Amino acid sequence: MGGSVSTESSVAADTGLVDGVAEARSAYEARAWSRAFELYGAAGELDADDLDRYAIAAMLAGRMDEYYAIRERAYEQQLAQGDLLGAAGAALWAGMQRMASGDVVVGGGWLSRAARLIEEDGTDSIPAAVLGMSRAFTVDDLEQAVAISAEAVAAGRRLGSSDLVGLALHQQGLLLLQSGRTADGLAKLDEAMVELNSGSLSPMVTGIVYCGAISGCWTVYELTRATEWTAAMTRWCESQPELANFTGECKVRRAELKQLRGAWTDARADLARVSSADVDVWAAGCAAYVRGNLDRLQGRFSEAEECFSESGRLGYDPQPGLALLRLAQGSVEAAAAMIRRCLAEGQDDAKRVEVTYAATEILLVVGDTEAATCAADDLNKLADKCRTSIVHALDAQAQTMLRLAEGRPDAALTPARSALRRWVELHAPYQEARTRLLIADACRALGDTESAERESVTAAQLFEQLGAVPDLKLDHQLLSPREVEVLRLVATGATNRAIAARLVLSERTVDRHVSNIFTKLGVSSRSAATAYGLEHKLV
Numbered sequence: 001m002g003g004s005v006s007t008e009s010s011v012a013a014d015t016g017l018v019d020g021v022a023e024a025r026s027a028y029e030a031r032a033w034s035r036a037f038e039l040y041g042a043a044g045e046l047d048a049d050d051l052d053r054y055a056i057a058a059m060l061a062g063r064m065d066e067y068y069a070i071r072e073r074a075y076e077q078q079l080a081q082g083d084l085l086g087a088a089g090a091a092l093w094a095g096m097q098r099m100a101s102g103d104v105v106v107g108g109g110w111l112s113r114a115a116r117l118i119e120e121d122g123t124d125s126i127p128a129a130v131l132g133m134s135r136a137f138t139v140d141d142l143e144q145a146v147a148i149s150a151e152a153v154a155a156g157r158r159l160g161s162s163d164l165v166g167l168a169l170h171q172q173g174l175l176l177l178q179s180g181r182t183a184d185g186l187a188k189l190d191e192a193m194v195e196l197n198s199g200s201l202s203p204m205v206t207g208i209v210y211c212g213a214i215s216g217c218w219t220v221y222e223l224t225r226a227t228e229w230t231a232a233m234t235r236w237c238e239s240q241p242e243l244a245n246f247t248g249e250c251k252v253r254r255a256e257l258k259q260l261r262g263a264w265t266d267a268r269a270d271l272a273r274v275s276s277a278d279v280d281v282w283a284a285g286c287a288a289y290v291r292g293n294l295d296r297l298q299g300r301f302s303e304a305e306e307c308f309s310e311s312g313r314l315g316y317d318p319q320p321g322l323a324l325l326r327l328a329q330g331s332v333e334a335a336a337a338m339i340r341r342c343l344a345e346g347q348d349d350a351k352r353v354e355v356t357y358a359a360t361e362i363l364l365v366v367g368d369t370e371a372a373t374c375a376a377d378d379l380n381k382l383a384d385k386c387r388t389s390i391v392h393a394l395d396a397q398a399q400t401m402l403r404l405a406e407g408r409p410d411a412a413l414t415p416a417r418s419a420l421r422r423w424v425e426l427h428a429p430y431q432e433a434r435t436r437l438l439i440a441d442a443c444r445a446l447g448d449t450e451s452a453e454r455e456s457v458t459a460a461q462l463f464e465q466l467g468a469v470p471d472l473k474l475d476h477q478l479l480s481p482r483e484v485e486v487l488r489l490v491a492t493g494a495t496n497r498a499i500a501a502r503l504v505l506s507e508r509t510v511d512r513h514v515s516n517i518f519t520k521l522g523v524s525s526r527s528a529a530t531a532y533g534l535e536h537k538l539v
Contacts, residue, residue, distance in 0.1 A: 021050060028053045031203065033061040034242040048078055048086050055093070056204045062244025064101075068094055075113070088117040088127040096134055126164060129155035133168050142179040146172055162200035166192050170212045174219075178349075180385045182220050189213045193229065207246035210236065214253050219350045221390040223257065223426065230254050248274045248283030255290055260390075262429040262466055264294055285316025293321045297430065299469035301329055317351070320358035327362055328470050330481050336366045343375060353382050353391055360398040364405045365482045367509040376402050393422035393431065400438045407512055409445035409519075416442060433462035433471065445519040479520060484538055486513040491530040491539040 024039035040046065040054035051074040058067040071094035078086035095110030111134065118128045133152035136145040149172035156164030169192035176185030195201060196209050210233040217226035233250045237243055251270045258267035267290070274287035292307030304325050308318035323338035339359045347355060359375035376398040383395035396419035403412035416439045423432040440455035463472040479487065489499045496514060500507040518524060521532045533539035 020044075021046065024050070025053065028057055031240040032242055033057045033240065033244070037061045037063060037066070048074065048083065051077065051090075055090075056202065059097075059204055060207070060240070060243055060245050064097075068098070071097075079117075084117045084121045085123075085125050085127050088114045088121070089130075091117065092127055092130050092134070099134075124155075124159070126156075126159050126161045129159060129161070129164055130167075133164070133171065136171060136175065142175060146175045146179065149175060162195060162198070163202050163205045166195040166201045166205055166209050169195060170209045170216075174212060174216045177216050177219055182222075182385070182387050185216065186220075186222060186225065189216055189225070197232075206236065211246055211249050214249075218253070218256075219348060220386040221350070221353065221388045223260070223388075223390060226253065227257055230257060245280065248280035248287070252283050252286045252290065255287070259290060259294060260430075261427045264298070264466060268294060281314055282316065285311050285314030288314060289316050289318055289321060292318065292325075296321060296325045296328060297470070298467045299328075301325065320355050323362060324358055327365060327481070332362075332366050332481050332485075335362045336368070339363065340371070343371075349382055349386065353379065353386070353394060356382065357394045357398055360401055364401055365480050367482060367503070367505040367513065369402075369405055369509060369512075372405070373402060389422050389426060390428075393419045393426070393428075396422070397431070397435055397438070400435070400442075404438065404441055404445070404516075405512065407515055409442040412442045413439065429462045430466055430468060430471075433459040433466075433468070436462075437471075441520065444522075445516075449522075479517060479538070483513055483517050483520070486510065487517055487529060487533050488539045490514065490517075490526050491533055 020039055020043040024036050024043055027036035027039055034057075036053070036057040040050065040057060043050075046054060051070060055067055055070040055074065058064075058070055071090050074090035075087050075094065078090060091110045091114035095107045095114060098104075098107030098110065101107075111131070114127065114131055118125070118131055121128075129152055132155070133149060136148040136152075139145050139148070149168050152168035153165055153172065156162070156166075156168055169188050173185045173188030173192060176182075176188060178185075192209050193213055196206055201209065210229065214226055214229050214233065217223070217229065230250065230253045233246075234254060237247045237250050251274050255267040255270040258264070258270065271287045271291050271294075274283055288307045288311040292304045292311060295301070295304035295307055304321075308322045308325065311318045319342045320339060323335045323342065326332075326335035326338065339355070339362045342355045343359055356375045356379040360372050360379065363369075363372035363375060376395075379391075379395050379398050383391045396415040399415040400412045400419060403409070403415070416435060420432065420435045420439065423435055436455040436459040440452040440459065443449070443455065444452035460472060462468075485503065486499060489502060494502070496510045497507050499505075500510045503510070514526075514529075517529055521529055523529050523532060530539065
């Protein structure tokens with residue numbers, strides 16, 4: 001009887017494990033990632049396919065430590081069973097994910113294990129093609145990297161692997177964008193999204209391709225695709241309530257689009273749902289940076305300071321937002337020191353666009369027209385490289401600021417009108433308002449006070465709708481922080497030469513500041529400018 005009970009118990013236990021695996025598979029198919037992870041964890045021994053599903057469920061549930069452990073378990077199990085390619089596949093995913101997270105040493109070790117097994121197998125296989133694709137990031141020549149990715153696309157089609165095709169197309173697109181071939185790069189990302197939309201990609205690869213494609217759009221500020229794909233990714237994320245990976249970046253990208261288009265309250269709501277404890281540290285750092293910029297634009301300077309500190313702590317560069325915060329606080333020299341340091345550093349194109357535009361504004365405020373011109377020239381080259389509307393608009397806006405600073409208001413109006421048209425088309429009210437103020441300055445300098453007033457009123461209405469308090473005050477004040485500084489010295493009776501020595505500027509720069517002050521205030525003498533300053537409590 002004892003033997004009979006033991007046999008029955010064993011059969012019942014085996015049946016329970018089989019049922020547990022079946023439940024885990026059902027949870028996986030239902031995209032209930034946490035549930036699938038728990039059920040697979042309780043199921044005991046798993047075959048290769050179920051170990052793969054178990055690992056994917058762990059990743060999508062945000063359990064990255066467990067993800068690596070499961071991949072390593074799959075490697076050992078398949079190696080023991082003599083399945084060289086299965087073990088190589090597990091090693092590849094463990095290695096590539098560790099490399100992506102910055103763990104280069106351990107990741108490289110796993111890729112070396114995969115390479116050894118693939119070489120030993122010697123067949124034309126999916127793991128061999130994936131390994132080849134991963135080598136695109138180890139070569140210095142971008143064209144060679146693009147060619148490697150193209151070979152991986154061909155291999156994926158030949159071997160019938162939709163995942164490989166989707167990954168390789170999206171990688172090829174990103175590399176083409178990096179090389180300055182914007183149209184070709186976006187075309188490859190379009191192809192990758194066709195693969196994704198076919199429903200043939202696995203859940204993990206779907207998330208990778210979504211994030212990569214949207215990130216690629218932002219590197220060149222291609223917002224039409226970014227908007228469409230972010231909306232699609234949002235729907236994908238929301239259809240999986242237990243999804244913990246990829247969601248942070250989706251929320252941040254959505255918030256950035258809302259910020260651009262003036263939906264600042266909605267942007268804050270999205271950012272509030274991204275925590276520093278999330279599995280995606282990059283998304284948490286970027287979210288803190290975007291929150292800091294929103295706080296800066298709305299005059300919440302202490303909150304902005306905290307956000308930029310959090311951004312830096314999470315490894316996300318808080319510049320140029322922090323430099324612009326210092327400018328808004330009136331610490332113009334600190335702002336200039338920060339932005340000069342940023343200009344000296346290397347950045348990817350997306351960050352460089354931000355930095356060069358901010359540098360043009362900040363360096364003009366401190367009177368360093370030569371350095372501002374260099375920054376604007378860099379931005380112009382980036383506009384030619386990216387060939388997207390938002391970068392062209394920023395370029396035109398920077399050229400407008402330069403020409404106004406040089407005392408050429410007539411030459412400033414053409415780029416200003418170009419920038420305004422683009423911002424209106426992009427539904428970007430904040431930048432539209434900033435551009436309208438520049439047009440107002442140009443019109444005022446040319447004696448067209450009626451047009452200047454109309455543009456100023458429209459800008460003020462936009463700033464008020466957005467809650468952009470610092471810009472609203474600046475519009476009323478007319479003068480920049482540096483111009484106020486010069487006006488205060490003019491009021492003491494100092495000559496332009498003396499002011500130049502005091503502020504460590506060239507006399508020509510001070511001449512330009514004084515001329516701009518006269519134009520903006522509608523006066524023609526130093527005594528009249530002083531009287532205005534006293535009346536409006538600027539001196």
